[in-house]
Amino acid sequence: MYNFNLIPNDRFKTSDGRTFKVINLVWNAGIISDIDFMQIHEEPEPTELIRKPYNLIQELVINKKIILI
Numbered sequence: 001m002y003n004f005n006l007i008p009n010d011r012f013k014t015s016d017g018r019t020f021k022v023i024n025l026v027w028n029a030g031i032i033s034d035i036d037f038m039q040i041h042e043e044p045e046p047t048e049l050i051r052k053p054y055n056l057i058q059e060l061v062i063n064k065k066i067i068l069i
Contacts (some may be wrong), residue, residue, distance in 0.1 A: 004058045006035060011069045012061070019069070023049060 006012075010022045019040045025050045026034035032054045038047050 004061055006054075006057065007069075011040070012037075012057075012066045013069050014066050020050075025054065026051070 002003065006025065008020050008022050008024060008050040011019060012022075013019050020037045022035060022037050022042050025032050028034075034048055034051050035054045035057050036051050038049055041047060057066070061068060
C-alpha cells in the first residue's frame with residue numbers, strides 16, 4: 001500500500017514542470033476531502049488558490065503524474 005500524506009507547505013511538481021505549494025487541507029467528517037494549493041512562480045505575479053479533491057491528487061502522485069518535492 002502506498003503511504004500518501006500531504007501537509008501544508010509541501011510542494012509538488014507536475015509533468016509539465018509547474019510547481020505548486022499546499023496551502024490547506026479541508027477536513028470533512030474526520031477525512032481529508034479537498035486540498036488547497038497555489039502555483040509557485042519564479043517571478044512575482046498574482047496567483048489564485050486552487051481547490052481539488054484530495055483523492056484526485058493522491059491518484060496523480062501514485063500514478064506519477066505529479067511528483068512531491
